[in-house]
Amino acid sequence: MSTVQQPTDVDVPAAGDTAGIGQAFRDYLARVRGGDIGSLPAVLGLIALVILFSALEGSTFLSIFNFANLINQSAAIIVLAMGLIFVLLLGEIDLSAGYAAGTAAAVLAVTLTNWGWSWPLALAAALLTGVVIGFVIGLLVARLGIPSFVVTLAMFLALQGLMLLIIGEGGTIPIRDDAILVIMNGNMPVWLGWVLALVIVAGFALSTFLAIQRRRKAGLPAEAMSVWAAKVVALAVLIGVATYLLNQERQLPNAKITIQGVPWVVPVILVLLVGLTFILQRTGFGRHVYAVGGNREAARRAGINVKGLMITCFIFCSTLAAVAGVLLASRDNSVSPTTGGAQTLLFAVGAAVIGGTSLFGGRGKIRDAVIGGLVIAVIANGLPLITQQSGIQFVVTGLVLLVAASVDAISRRRASATGA
Amino acid sequence: MTTDTPLLSLKGINKSFGPVHVLRDVDLDVRAGRVTALVGDNGAGKSTLIKGVAGIYPFDSGQVLFEGSPVSIGGPKQANALGIEVVYQDLALCDNLDVVHNMFLGREVKSGVTLDETSMEKKAAETLKGLSVRTLKSLRQQVSSLSGGQRQTVAIARAVLWNSKLVILDEPTAALGVAQTEQVLALVRRLADNGLGVILISHNMNDVAAVADDIACLYLGRMAAQVEASEVDNRQVVELITTGRSGDLGLQPEVAAAGGAV
Ligand SMILES: Nc1ncnc2c1ncn2[C@@H]1O[C@H](COP(=O)(O)OP(=O)(O)OP(=O)(O)O)[C@@H](O)[C@H]1O
Ligand SMILES: [Mg+2]
Numbered sequence: 001m002s003t004v005q006q007p008t009d010v011d012v013p014a015a016g017d018t019a020g021i022g023q024a025f026r027d028y029l030a031r032v033r034g035g036d037i038g039s040l041p042a043v044l045g046l047i048a049l050v051i052l053f054s055a056l057e058g059s060t061f062l063s064i065f066n067f068a069n070l071i072n073q074s075a076a077i078i079v080l081a082m083g084l085i086f087v088l089l090l091g092e093i094d095l096s097a098g099y100a101a102g103t104a105a106a107v108l109a110v111t112l113t114n115w116g117w118s119w120p121l122a123l124a125a126a127l128l129t130g131v132v133i134g135f136v137i138g139l140l141v142a143r144l145g146i147p148s149f150v151v152t153l154a155m156f157l158a159l160q161g162l163m164l165l166i167i168g169e170g171g172t173i174p175i176r177d178d179a180i181l182v183i184m185n186g187n188m189p190v191w192l193g194w195v196l197a198l199v200i201v202a203g204f205a206l207s208t209f210l211a212i213q214r215r216r217k218a219g220l221p222a223e224a225m226s227v228w229a230a231k232v233v234a235l236a237v238l239i240g241v242a243t244y245l246l247n248q249e250r251q252l253p254n255a256k257i258t259i260q261g262v263p264w265v266v267p268v269i270l271v272l273l274v275g276l277t278f279i280l281q282r283t284g285f286g287r288h289v290y291a292v293g294g295n296r297e298a299a300r301r302a303g304i305n306v307k308g309l310m311i312t313c314f315i316f317c318s319t320l321a322a323v324a325g326v327l328l329a330s331r332d333n334s335v336s337p338t339t340g341g342a343q344t345l346l347f348a349v350g351a352a353v354i355g356g357t358s359l360f361g362g363r364g365k366i367r368d369a370v371i372g373g374l375v376i377a378v379i380a381n382g383l384p385l386i387t388q389q390s391g392i393q394f395v396v397t398g399l400v401l402l403v404a405a406s407v408d409a410i411s412r413r414r415a416s417a418t419g420a
Numbered sequence: 421m422t423t424d425t426p427l428l429s430l431k432g433i434n435k436s437f438g439p440v441h442v443l444r445d446v447d448l449d450v451r452a453g454r455v456t457a458l459v460g461d462n463g464a465g466k467s468t469l470i471k472g473v474a475g476i477y478p479f480d481s482g483q484v485l486f487e488g489s490p491v492s493i494g495g496p497k498q499a500n501a502l503g504i505e506v507v508y509q510d511l512a513l514c515d516n517l518d519v520v521h522n523m524f525l526g527r528e529v530k531s532g533v534t535l536d537e538t539s540m541e542k543k544a545a546e547t548l549k550g551l552s553v554r555t556l557k558s559l560r561q562q563v564s565s566l567s568g569g570q571r572q573t574v575a576i577a578r579a580v581l582w583n584s585k586l587v588i589l590d591e592p593t594a595a596l597g598v599a600q601t602e603q604v605l606a607l608v609r610r611l612a613d614n615g616l617g618v619i620l621i622s623h624n625m626n627d628v629a630a631v632a633d634d635i636a637c638l639y640l641g642r643m644a645a646q647v648e649a650s651e652v653d654n655r656q657v658v659e660l661i662t663t664g665r666s667g668d669l670g671l672q673p674e675v676a677a678a679g680g681a682v
Contacts, residue, residue: 214538215538218538218539218541218542219542220538220541220542220545221558282533282534282535283533283534283535284528284530284535287517287521287525287528287535288526290514290516290517290521291514291517291521291525291526293516294514294515294516294517295512295513295514295515297512298512298513298514298525299514299525299526300476300496301474301476301496301506301508301512302496302512302525302526302527303495303496303497303500303526303527304525304526362514362515362516363516
């Protein structure tokens with residue numbers, strides 16, 4: 001039997017380029033139709049909500065003060081959702097993340113205020129609390145094989161109790177350390193905000209440009225320069241407008257002090273966004289997280305240490321929850337038994353799912369947390385301007401989450417329908 | 421039969437899943453440069469046997485010799501390190517990853533800590549080209565969007581990507597059309613001609629007749645016979661598969677009849 005060498009469609013195109021913007025757009029549409037829908041519904045939803053609220057309550061909703069408020073309200077939820085994405089990607093869940101945040105915040109408050117530790121030490125203790133919680137959960141889920149739903153439900157109760165024990169009888173512990181308070185209450189100088197904006201846009205442009213060059217040099221099909229340029233310009237406009245708005249004076253006209261500039265929490269979130277995205281998209285560990293979420297048995301047969309990887313993901317989740325706890329403590333200037341409780345966790349899970357992360361595992365990106373977190377914050381921010389009834393807010397947020405979960409389920413069905 | 425040491429030699433392999441005794445004292449020799457067809461009815465234990473060789477789970481007892489020396493294969497990585505590659509019956513692909521990611525799963529090429537996507541994609545393209553794969557639109561397509569045959573090709577490409585000594589294919593042509601089946605069989609032949617050992621599991625007697633040098637037949641978890649393909653005809657192989665014996669070949673009548681009993 002002889003082999004006939006036939007021409008192949010995986011032949012590398014000579015020019016190595018995909019055609020311009022039109023082609024890129026059509027490819028994107030095809031992917032969306034194939035079920036690879038990503039953050040598209042969330043972005044559209046965000047735009048729709050902003051238009052809706054500004055039409056109904058324009059002056060108040062669009063005020064500059066409110067934009068900064070939005071960031072302030074969503075920061076902790078975004079960071080919590082980033083952590084949850086590691087666990088959701090595996091097809092698992094962590095119901096205790098909210099109280100992991102609360103427990104870490106309690107540790108921060110006690111060490112900082114009651115024991116007089118310096119803030120770096122107290123911060124380290126808070127983060128370590130998250131690491132330990134995640135390790136325990138991961139061990140129980142991966143080694144003993146208890147469903148994560150049950151383990152983290154138990155932790156949900158246990159951590160709530162642990163928090164009370166740590167905080168003690170007093171009830172509320174104030175935070176007075178400036179370094180911690182400035183994260184959620186301080187703003188960058190105006191010039192530094194612009195430097196940050198420049199660094200982001202330049203960094204994005206450069207890294208994507210180098211990636212395209214690398215693919216070209218290797219003779220692989222690469223994104224067209226026009227598409228690259230369009231993306232860079234779009235990002236520049238977005239970042240530019242946001243920075244401009246945040247750099248406006250947002251104090252009432254006759255006030256003594258000025259409040260302007262990008263909140264310090266923004267660079268914190270950006271560093272997490274870039275760092276965690278790098279881990280998930282560019283490293284072997286990240287690739288294996290997706291593999292385990294997509295087909296656990298296949299990952300095992302490929303020699304991936306599935307149990308170790310699951311434990312690591314739960315550690316990521318709880319540690320990021322601890323970071324969220326620090327943000328909550330900084331925002332409220334104190335830690336109380338309700339820190340990290342109430343709807344915090346549900347909002348974070350909602351943020352991840354609304355942003356486009358699948359509850360079935362294997363699909364999702366860190367940026368989903370940011371987009372979904374903003375959607376939730378916009379609802380929480382906009383609705384009170386229209387109605388004072390908090391009942392309506394819960395109902396609306398619940399409906400949005402349901403819509404997001406339906407989109408997830410439908411796009412998953414599509415993906416398998418277009419496949420084998 | 422050649423007298424040199426077999427590439428892979430299994431002796432007295434037993435494997436049970438709880439109370440179910442799936443493999444009983446199985447012996448098997450696989451020689452380099454030859455295609456060994458492993459045949460047997462549904463549930464005979466073929467997949468169980470090769471999963472043990474692949475390190476997916478341990479055998480209960482028995483000896484595994486690779487290139488003449490006893491080895492214990494404790495996991496998929498160890499099997500890979502020995503030079504054993506497996507195309508599983510269920511393909512074991514991750515639907516949410518693209519073609520390149522699947523081909524390099526667990527063995528990604530890295531530069532520093534980051535994945536070296538360009539060199540992986542290049543190598544994947546070359547391998548697929550070598551397999552004469554013509555129907556893939558893009559190597560960056562998610563595997564979930566591929567047809568059954570395309571998925572099978574990706575699974576096979578993953579196995580031949582590496583410098584392996586033994587390639588095991590569990591029903592690789594099950595989902596393939598006529599032309600693709602021809603290509604896979606040609607590839608199987610080519611691998612053996614290049615000096616690799618190949619185990620081909622198949623229910624298709626035409627495939628077996630086309631490429632096999634040796635035929636090993638499992639019957640209810642026992643090795644009924646391992647013979648040279650030229651020594652038997654189609655009818656005898658079918659008899660071995662269905663009854664465990666054919667003339668002088670195969671299990672003793674009482675063993676074959678008692679086959680299923682513990
Ligand atoms: N993980 C398992 N747990 C329990 N029993 C199993 C397991 N895997 C296989 N078996 C049993 O072992 C026997 C042999 O299965 P195996 O998959 O090896 O058969 P096979 O020869 O590959 O069949 P087919 O041609 O249908 O693929 C079957 O009776 C099956 O039910
Ligand atoms: Mg089988």
